[in-house]
Amino acid sequence: xxxxxxxxxxxxxxxxxxxxxxxxxxxxxxxxxxxxxxxxxxxxxxxxxxxxxxxxxxxxxxxxxxxxxxxxxxxxxxxxxxxxxxxxxxxxxxxxxxxxxxxxxxxxxxxxxxxxxxxxxxxxxxxxxxxxxxxxxxxxxxxxxxxxxxxxxxxxxxxxxxxxxxxxxxxxxxxxxxxxxxxxxxxxxxxxxxxxxxxxxxxxxxxxxxxxxxxxxxxxxxxxxxxxxxxxxxxxxxxxxxxxxxxxxxxxxxxxxxxxxxxxxxxxxxxxxxxxxxxxxxxxxxxxxxxxxxxxxxxxxxxxxxxxxxxxxxxxxxxxxxxxxxxxxxxxxxxxxxxxxxxxxxxxxxxxxxxxxxxxxxxxxxxxxxxxxxxxxxxxxxxxxxxxxxxxxxxxxxxxxxxxxxxxxxxxxxxxxxxxxxxxxxxxxxxxxxxxxxxxxxxxxxxxxxxxxxxxxxxxxxxxxxxxxxxxxxxxxxxxxxxxxxxxxxxxxxxxxxxxxxxxxxxxxxxxxxxxxxxxxxxxxxxxxxxxxxxxxxxxxxxxxxxxxxxxxxxxxx
Amino acid sequence: xxxxxxxxxxxxxxxxxxxxxxxxxxxxxxxxxxxxxxxxxxxxxxxxxxxxxxxxxxxxxxxxxxxxxxxxxxxxxxxxxxxxxxxxxxxxxxxxxxxxxxxxxxxxxxxxxxxxxxxxxxxxxxxxxxxxxxxxxxxxxxxxxxxxxxxxxxxxxxxxxxxxxxxxxxxxxxxxxxxxxxxxxxxxxxxxxxxxxxxxxxxxxxxxxxxxxxxxxxxxxxxxxxxxxxxxxxxxxxxxxxxxxxxxxxxxxxxxxxxxxxxxxxxxxxxxxxxxxxxxxxxxxxxxxxxxxxxxxxxxxxxxxx
Ligand code: HEM
Ligand SMILES: [Cu+2]
Ligand SMILES: [Cu+2]
Numbered sequence: 001x002x003x004x005x006x007x008x009x010x011x012x013x014x015x016x017x018x019x020x021x022x023x024x025x026x027x028x029x030x031x032x033x034x035x036x037x038x039x040x041x042x043x044x045x046x047x048x049x050x051x052x053x054x055x056x057x058x059x060x061x062x063x064x065x066x067x068x069x070x071x072x073x074x075x076x077x078x079x080x081x082x083x084x085x086x087x088x089x090x091x092x093x094x095x096x097x098x099x100x101x102x103x104x105x106x107x108x109x110x111x112x113x114x115x116x117x118x119x120x121x122x123x124x125x126x127x128x129x130x131x132x133x134x135x136x137x138x139x140x141x142x143x144x145x146x147x148x149x150x151x152x153x154x155x156x157x158x159x160x161x162x163x164x165x166x167x168x169x170x171x172x173x174x175x176x177x178x179x180x181x182x183x184x185x186x187x188x189x190x191x192x193x194x195x196x197x198x199x200x201x202x203x204x205x206x207x208x209x210x211x212x213x214x215x216x217x218x219x220x221x222x223x224x225x226x227x228x229x230x231x232x233x234x235x236x237x238x239x240x241x242x243x244x245x246x247x248x249x250x251x252x253x254x255x256x257x258x259x260x261x262x263x264x265x266x267x268x269x270x271x272x273x274x275x276x277x278x279x280x281x282x283x284x285x286x287x288x289x290x291x292x293x294x295x296x297x298x299x300x301x302x303x304x305x306x307x308x309x310x311x312x313x314x315x316x317x318x319x320x321x322x323x324x325x326x327x328x329x330x331x332x333x334x335x336x337x338x339x340x341x342x343x344x345x346x347x348x349x350x351x352x353x354x355x356x357x358x359x360x361x362x363x364x365x366x367x368x369x370x371x372x373x374x375x376x377x378x379x380x381x382x383x384x385x386x387x388x389x390x391x392x393x394x395x396x397x398x399x400x401x402x403x404x405x406x407x408x409x410x411x412x413x414x415x416x417x418x419x420x421x422x423x424x425x426x427x428x429x430x431x432x433x434x435x436x437x438x439x440x441x442x443x444x445x446x447x448x449x450x451x452x453x454x455x456x457x458x459x460x461x462x463x464x465x466x467x468x469x470x471x472x473x474x475x476x477x478x479x480x481x482x483x484x485x486x487x488x489x490x491x492x493x494x495x496x497x498x499x500x501x502x503x504x505x506x507x508x509x510x511x512x513x514x515x516x517x518x519x520x521x522x523x524x525x526x527x528x529x530x531x532x533x534x535x536x537x538x539x540x541x542x543x544x545x546x547x548x549x550x551x552x553x554x555x556x557x558x
Numbered sequence: 559x560x561x562x563x564x565x566x567x568x569x570x571x572x573x574x575x576x577x578x579x580x581x582x583x584x585x586x587x588x589x590x591x592x593x594x595x596x597x598x599x600x601x602x603x604x605x606x607x608x609x610x611x612x613x614x615x616x617x618x619x620x621x622x623x624x625x626x627x628x629x630x631x632x633x634x635x636x637x638x639x640x641x642x643x644x645x646x647x648x649x650x651x652x653x654x655x656x657x658x659x660x661x662x663x664x665x666x667x668x669x670x671x672x673x674x675x676x677x678x679x680x681x682x683x684x685x686x687x688x689x690x691x692x693x694x695x696x697x698x699x700x701x702x703x704x705x706x707x708x709x710x711x712x713x714x715x716x717x718x719x720x721x722x723x724x725x726x727x728x729x730x731x732x733x734x735x736x737x738x739x740x741x742x743x744x745x746x747x748x749x750x751x752x753x754x755x756x757x758x759x760x761x762x763x764x765x766x767x768x769x770x771x772x773x774x775x776x777x778x779x780x781x782x783x784x785x786x787x788x789x790x791x792x793x794x795x796x797x798x799x800x801x802x803x804x805x806x807x808x809x810x811x812x813x814x815x816x817x818x819x820x821x822x823x824x825x826x827x828x829x830x831x832x833x834x835x836x837x838x839x840x841x842x843x844x845x846x847x848x849x850x851x852x853x854x855x856x857x858x859x860x861x862x863x864x
Contacts, residue, residue, distance in 0.1 A: 069836065070796070070836055070838060071836065071837070071838055071839070072838055072839050072840065073838055073839070073840045073842070074835065074836075074838045074840065074841050074842055074844075075793045075794065075796075075846070076793055076842055076844040076845075076846055077840060077841075077842035077844065079790075079792075079793065079795075080842070080844070142844075142845075143844050143845055144842055144844035147792075147793075147844075148790065148792075149790055153751060153789075153790075155749065155750045155751070155767065156750040156751065156790065156791060156792055159749075159750065159792065159847055161845035161846055161847050161848075162844075162845035248766070248767035248768035248769075249767070249768070253768075254751060254766065254767070254768075255766065255769075288626075288630075288640050289632065289637060289638065289639050289640040290639065290640040290641055290643075291643075291644040292644075293643065293644065293645060293646075294644075294645045294646075294649075294650050295644065295645070296645070297645075297650055297654070319753065319762045319763055319764050319788070319789075320751075320764045320766070321764065321766045321769050321771060323678075324672070324678060327672070328669060328672065331665060331668060331669070331672075332665055335661045335664060335665050336661065338657050338660070338661050339654065339657045339658050339661060341657075342653065342654075342656070342657030343650075343653060343654055343657070345619060346619075346653040349619050349622050349623065350649065352622070352623060352626045352630075353622060353626060353630075353641075354626070354630055354640070354641050355626065355630055355640025355641055356630065356631070356632030356636060356638070356639075356640040357626055357627060357630055357631050357632060357640075358631075358632050358634075359627070359631065367623060367627075370623075371619070371620050371623055374615065374616050374619050374620065375616055378612035378615060378616050379612070381608070381612070381661070381664065382605070382608045382609075382612065385604060385608060385664060385665075385667075385668040386668060386672050387600065387601050387604050387668060387671045387672050387675055388601060388604055388605050388608060388668070390601075390760070390761060390762050390763075391601055391605075391757075391760040391761070391762065393762055393788070394753065394755075394762070394788045394789060394790075395788075455589060458589050458590055458591075459589075459590075459591055459757065460591060460755070460757025460758075460786070462755070462786060462787075462788055462796075463790075464790045464795060465795065465796035466795075466796050467796045467797070468796065469784070513637045539644075541644075543639055543640070544638075544639030544642055548637070549637045549638045549639065
């Protein structure tokens with residue numbers, strides 16, 4: 001018999017909680033713990049701190065761009081701000097947050113007691129705090145932080161005016177290599193876990209799409225991350241030890257760096273986005289009470305996106321030293337991505353179509369994120385069309401496009417995930433009203449902020465400028481003011497999460513009546529996740545099955 | 559899975575969407591700066607086409623979501639199934655085919671338009687490490703050589719300065735282009751990667767130190783524009799702009815002779831700001847690369863070593 005959630009919600013709830021005593025002890029989050037759930041929370045809380053820091057830097061950038069002149073921060077500092085903002089948001093917010101969420105969920109979702117290599121898992125996490133602090137410390141070295149953008153293209157990244165062996169660029173490279181090592185260790189762990197630790201009956205086509213997306217994303221980490229790590233190490237040699245791999249005046253070739261960099265950093269977009277799509281695939285069915293429409297095609301589309309994304313990197317280099325034949329080849333491959341992505345977007349929509357929507361906070365964030373992804377996807381296909389990309393490349397059109405992806409899609413999906421699994425993770429409910437307030441305070445300003453960047457880019461405002469022509473001021477004011485509101489929107493979120501974690505009403509095991517193994521164990525789950533390893537006999541997303549419809553545990557809500 | 563009524567509804571919806579998205583596509587022309595080159599007209603046609611298709615997809619899917627929110631809310635305690643379908647082979651084939659066809663169509667259009675632009679020539683294979691001084695050799699054997707141009711201007715860039723050398727060896731910090739003639743720009747960078755970009759021209763090309771890269775364009779609208787550096791190039795990146803004049807051939811030739819006989823004193827904003835930095839609220843005090851004056855082309859002129 002499958003492990004039924006309704007069994008354990010009554011009598012033995014108390015004993016489970018006491019068995020779970022360690023689970024309520026906050027100090028464990030500061031220790032070298034090997035429980036995947038503790039590690040997951042460690043990742044998520046730490047990366048959220050970095051999200052706040054990255055967001056503050058973004059608000060400083062937007063404050064500078066309120067006026068055409070350079071009058072808030074001097075130019076080197078501005079360059080440092082956007083470099084650190086981009087670096088932190090990508091490498092210390094979205095990617096490691098996804099690692100944390102996956103860490104928490106994957107073993108629960110596939111019916112495992114832990115990750116395959118718990119010790120390795122803890123090490124992967126504990127590399128990150130020192131690497132992040134190291135990166136931040138560069139604000140205090142004499143020449144300041146790295147200032148050449150998160151791409152760090154040579155030769156501009158090799159120009160260190162004040163000299164000195166320890167400079168911002170050096171620190172930037174070292175911390176990125178450390179973060180990369182952590183990610184590769186994590187990828188090995190995830191792959192092994194998903195391949196070998198699935199519960200009996202959990203076939204590949206019974207895995208939730210979230211697990212498929214983690215599998216695909218981590219596969220990309222394994223295949224593509226070594227290219228970036230290699231490029232960074234060569235860059236470090238050029239910077240500090242006098243080699244000339246990328247120096248044009250010394251027989252090196254800066255373009256090779258660009259190829260290596262984008263060979264990782266394009267797939268990185270999907271390393272960030274696939275888990276977000278996975279979250280949509282969990283939340284949308286649960287709150288529309290439907291099986292995920294076209295589950296098999298969605299699962300395969302996930303792998304398909306990952307596969308195609310390996311062959312599209314040069315679309316970031318259309319205006320670089322890229323010959324015509326290469327432009328056309330990569331235009332074609334880039335557009336192919338639209339096919340599996342389209343399958344996903346249509347499947348989400350069909351899941352929602354003619355159903356029974358429950359618009360709780362996770363659903364609001366998921367629907368908002370999915371809708372905004374369609375906008376970001378449309379501008380993405382435009383960017384793949386080389387002749388148009390040549391006009392808007394390196395302008396605010398691109399900045400607008402990728403923020404529709406990284407913020408309006410991925411960060412929104414992350415919020416959906418936090419609200420959705422909050423009862424499972426903490427054993428308590430969040431406050432619905434505050435959640436909805438947070439949603440509207442995020443959704444509206446985010447769209448205003450990032451939409452405004454598209455007309456700016458079409459008109460020719462370049463990214464990374466610390467001052468601009470007065471003709472661009474109108475949309476910039478709108479973008480900046482909305483971005484301050486967006487910054488403020490995190491306050492109700494923090495209040496809600498901290499307050500509910502401490503004082504929220506106790507959550508039942510499955511407050512959303514969702515399918516999925518993680519909802520069959522107690523909230524929060526015991527150390528070994530399941531009292532006994534479940535045997536899986538059902539397809540995923542088994543909504544419509546009365547088992548998930550009856551409100552048998554509603555009296556347990558208090 | 560649909561009733562007749564719903565089929566009618568969907569048909570009407572699609573028809574309305576087609577009209578609306580076509581209209582939005584037409585509007586797209588006005589979102590762009592004026593079209594100052596023949597190439598800009600092509601690019602804008604493509605953009606309008608992309609906007610039409612994009613609007614259709616975006617409004618279509620979001621419309622369905624809004625429809626669901628408006629008419630398919632569950633009563634609070636109702637956790638029974640929404641609709642029983644896990645999939646529908648016909649629908650899934652339909653929406654795999656739809657993006658495929660759209661993508662093929664978009665790629666085909668983009669390819670066509672790219673062919674018509676015929677802008678770029680990379681002579682990297684011929685000589686990767688041309689010193690700035692050596693005369694550019696237009697090796698017609700390399701595949702990526704664009705159409706022949708009636709005028710060739712050398713563009714020299716360095717942090718944070720543009721300079722141009724015209725066919726009669728005149729050098730200047732302004733870019734002057736004769737109208738309605740295709741002009742080849744031979745782009746050369748000294749220190750780091752820069753980018754050639756005039757929004758009204760729609761064209762953009764990175765300038766990579768150590769490589770010769772040509773771009774060919776045909777201005778069709780007289781006036782004054784701004785040339786910008788499009789690839790981040792360090793501290794004073796935002797200041798690396800200069801004026802571009804598109805004018806009749808007569809005016810152009812007149813300007814060339816005039817400039818040949820006069821001494822120029824180029825004002826470089828980056829240099830000015832390096833000497834007299836603007837007052838900012840926060841001051842990092844971090845070092846910057848010092849912009850050097852004068853531009854290469856000007857120096858070449860003074861050394862008289864052409
Ligand atoms: C929280 C709201 C955010 C705001 C208001 C914001 C704002 C901005 C702005 C104005 C820039 C352009 C800087 C410039 O080019 O001069 C920028 C760049 C960037 N942002 Fe954000 N951002 C936000 C969130 C995010 C998130 C969540 C990510 C996650 C990946 C992200 C990733 C980036 C990246 C990669 C760059 C490029 C940096 C570069 O050009 O080197 N941002 N952001
Ligand atoms: Cu890409
Ligand atoms: Cu430049």
